Amino acid sequence: MRVITQNVLGRQQDWPTRRAVLQAGFAELAPDVVLFQEAVVTEDYDQVRDILGDGYHVAHQTNRVVDGDVGSGISVASRWPLGVEREIDLRVGPRTADFPAGALVVDVQWDRPEPLLVVNHKPSWATDLEYEREAQAVTTARFVAEIVARTGQHVVLGGDFDAMPEAGSIRFWRGLQSLDAFSVAYRDAWELVHGQAPGATFAPSENGLVERHWQTDLDRRIDYLLVRCGRAGPTLRVAECERVFAGPVAGAWGSDHIGLMARLEVW
Incomplete structure (x- = not known):
């Protein structure tokens, strides 16, 4: 199973040119499941279907x-039919009111008896809102944990988390610390394959699409694919994990974010 997470930057920054890059790239990569962030959906336009x-x-x-x-927001696409779709509102405090932070929790009816639970988590983006991102992580994690306690499903969690691996919210997801008297453990697909290699997914030093106010900031890894751990490690094997849309094609980047693709296997 090939899973991609990709922030597509809506229809900003020369969308017709970027559209061609993304369409060609996804056709070649042929993922089974895709987690999109900043994808535009309106009454008369669906950017996800336009790309895929x-x-x-x-x-x-x-x-x-x-x-x-x-119309910008998050979406989940799957080659397999979808079952129950759940949405979490992650506007957890007054500083998050101006952005539709949220999570999509979707049953994917893959070729196993129980559905695969796919979670697209998009917390607050602002650099100084790590406190809120921690609360948002706990909210989504508790919601997912309640489902898994009933169903025992495999869980793939991903998205644009707007936080580096050292941040409290990411440490929480990775099982390195607890928050709000609660803990979980998800394995970072990139880390399982590449260890501590940098793997930047937001790279102002390289990507000309990055907005001017970010251009003096750090290159950093803020997009993730994670696999939930049971009591004895991850329930799915991460066979591969690579960056996608990681450079320009004929001078054009697909997005201001570099995506991730993981190949996952059932043990």
Whole structure:
């Protein structure tokens, strides 16, 4: 099973050129499941289907951007049919009111008796909101844990987390610390394959699409694919994990974020 997480930057920054890069790239990569962030969905346009074409079942966040890049939000696409779709509102405090932070928790009816639980987690983006990202991580983790306690499903969690591996919210997801008297453990697909290699997914020093106010900031890894651990380690094997859309094609980047693709196997 090949899973990709990709922030697509809505329709900003010369969308017609970027559209061609993303369409060609996804056609070549042929993922089974895709977690999109900043994908535009309106009454008359679906950016996910525009990029992927036919052959995918799609779930969309209903709480989306209402100004700026109107309709921008998170989505999950799967070659397998989708079952139950759940949405979590992650506007956890007054500083998060201006952005539709949320999570999509979707049953994917893959070729196993129990559905695969796919979670697209998009917390607050602002650099100084790590306190809120910690609360958002706990909210999503508790929600997922309650489902898994009933069903025993495998869980793949991913998205644009807007936090580096050392941040409290990411340490929480990785099982390195508890928050709010609660703990979980998810294995970072990149780390399992590449150890401590940098693997930046937001690289102002390289990517000309990065907005000017970010261009003096760090290159950093803020996009993740994670596999939930049971009592004895990850329940799915991460066979490969690589960056995708990691450079320009004929001078054009697909997005201001570099995506990740992992190949996962059932033990």
